[in-house]
Amino acid sequence: MDAGLVAAQLLNGLQLGVLLFLLASGLTLIFGIMDFVNLAHGSLYMVGAYFCAELTDATGSFLLAVALALPATALVGAAVELLVVRRLYRRDHLDHVLATFGLILCFDALVQILWGPEGMAIRLPAWADGQQHLPGGLVFPTYRLLIIGAGLAVAAGLYVLVVKTKLGMRIRAGASNPAMAGALGIDIGLLFTLVFALGAVMAGLAGMMIAPITEASIGMGNEIIITAFVVVIVGGIGSIRGAFVAALLIGTIDTMGRSFLDMGLKLLMSAQAAETSAPALSAMLIYILMASVLAFRPQGLFPPKSR
């Protein structure tokens, strides 16, 4: 096994992990603080991607488009919270799932009406479209390095926001005990809207970052949201730190499984059997991880304190 390939796959795993973190951090906050199961989080990921594609067309600049699409996605998130989600907090989780599943259908249909079924490509600026030569002879797509950089920067920013600021203190208080936080005079309604919009922005950013690679397409968030839920559960519900570690772990496991599992299996069985079973098995790896975490540490790897 060559070291260059392993290094490249570690970077690929890191890139996937960072993307998962952006999605999962919002999900875990919403789940942890509001006790709200938001299946439609993936729709905000899609909305972000479409906004960015439309704005890239309009402005001709990908970076400017991202800068404009972020607040636009935040507004959509806040609107969803105020119009729909707000009415559901007192209901049980099944109602959350039903209502947000309905939201997914609405968002998918809206996107189909507005932009058609064919999806939207985003043209990257030339400086982001090439490859970088890294130490050790490794050649890696520039844009994927940018995703890693941006994702880590957002993670750091989120850390500062949650740990060092007053808003962060309120968010943490809300995550630990929303009832008590409310009793202490924190405007829970406003806090919930803010957190939801924050989650929407991060999901939207993830969508904007993946769209130049895979295109913005209808239902693009519906698959990755399942993986994001796995991240939330493995990391511990409501824990940003847990989401970060779990996202990187799952990104790496998934990538490594896709890369090297068939090679490993070929040592144990015939080449043909390995070829057919490896994709199935590597798709299962992250669920195996989740099942083991649930069995041995049901609260997740890094549950928030006092829960």
Add this chain to the structure above:
Amino acid sequence: MKKTALALAAAAALLASPSHGDDKVKIGFVTTLTTPAGVIGRDMVDAVNLAMQDIGGKMGGLEVELIIEDDGFKPETGKQKTDKLVKQDDVHFVSGFIWSHVLLASRKSALDGGKFLISSNAGPSQIAGKLCHENFFSTSWQNDQTPMAMGEVLNQQGVKSLYVMAPNYAAGKNMVAGVERTFKGEILGKDMTKWGKDAQLDFSAELAKAKASGADGIFVFYPGKAGGAFIKQYQQAGLQGEIALYTVFTVDSIALPNLQKAGMSGVLGSLNTQFWGPDLDTPQNKQFVSGFKKAYGRYPSFYAAQSYDTIFLIKSAVEAVGGNLDDMDGMRAAMAKADFPSVRGPFRYGNNHFPIQNFYLRKVVEDADGVWTTTVVDTVLKDHQDVYATDCKM
């Protein structure tokens, strides 16, 4: 109260009564209209509507009713919709089907229901071989044929080693089997990726492996949206010039507009094989391509071409029996002759009712208007029949 009950009973009786006298040709068309793959379904539906217009909405003097259903990219939904077309709508022809796994799940419902089943795209090996049926016809190809043509091209181009990527489902396996059957060099690696409603679209890990394998070329089959995504990542990873790209059913008029918009010029000049091309010089193809471009402002895909043919095949059957839709034998015999103007030019059907036809080498080029398209450069396989026909006892 009594009145309501009566009205309800009357309504129920209406619903239960046979839904057609034989005064209308009913054609069911199952395709994918939702999920990102809905873009393929749109192309097919557009082509079918164009064909309906071109025949004036009539076959053999009868009105034609088209019922379009969405399989949602799922075999179980495809089967349900086929059941509905067979039992509730009582159609004469069940057609469409992009996906091999959807067709495989749906075939029994249509054939056991005594309907003609016409695949406008999917060509799984099973239906060409052991599961062949007298009432099944294809207006496309058997899955293995196009990659077999590509295997020959690879040999001609002097490609010694190959990396292979395809989605992990019935057609993906056929495509890989096809290229392996004719390609004489060494296959250095193979990835079968997750497919379906939640298909894998990020190929970073697989592309890194392909690159590390040091193969001369990479053979891929990624239909629909996945094709565009793959090509972009291939270029972003800097693989063009390092590992040459050979595709089947991947670089088509569905993927190309978005690739052009994203500036993925690496795809220009890349080679693929196909039974058809928008510039193929036949009278029917000229009418079809110019009509399609006029009506919808874009190039038709091969999915559209096959769907267009589907309507003309059915029309030839209905006309041969003079509109007597109870004459299944007559219609079957007429279709088996392939006596209709096909976009691919004249062809004949094999014993398994798959076309025996040419396969062409096509290159991605920019047309006179600056639009990216494909052009036929060579004939790779002449009058080619699929290898599973011998397993078909018919």
